[in-house]
Amino acid sequence: MTVLSxxxxxxxxxxxxxxxxxxVGSWVGPIWIALAYVVGLGIITLPLTIWMFDRxxxxxxxxxx
Numbered sequence: 610m611t612v613l614s615x616x617x618x619x620x621x622x623x624x625x626x627x628x629x630x631x632x633v634g635s636w637v638g639p640i641w642i643a644l645a646y647v648v649g650l651g652i653i654t655l656p657l658t659i660w661m662f663d664r665x666x667x668x669x670x671x672x673x674x
Contacts, residue, residue, distance in 0.1 A: 618673040626671050638669035 620626070642665060649658030666672045 620673055621671055630670050634669035634671070638665060641665060641668045 641661065645658050645661035645665075648654050648661065667674070
């Protein structure tokens with residue numbers, strides 16, 4: 610059985626996200642982008658590349674959708 614929900618996940622406080630961005634996200638983000646680019650060089654892996662580019666905001670700032 611599949612259950613779909615429209616509820617939004619609660620965000621972490623802004624100060625925690627800002628600290629994460631300053632100390633972790635600012636260097637993990639460019640690595641994630643470069644990795645997505647390398648994965649995207651193969652035609653068959655383009656869906657994974659699109660997924661990775663879509664998640665950049667979450668990787669860099671812990672933003673939840």
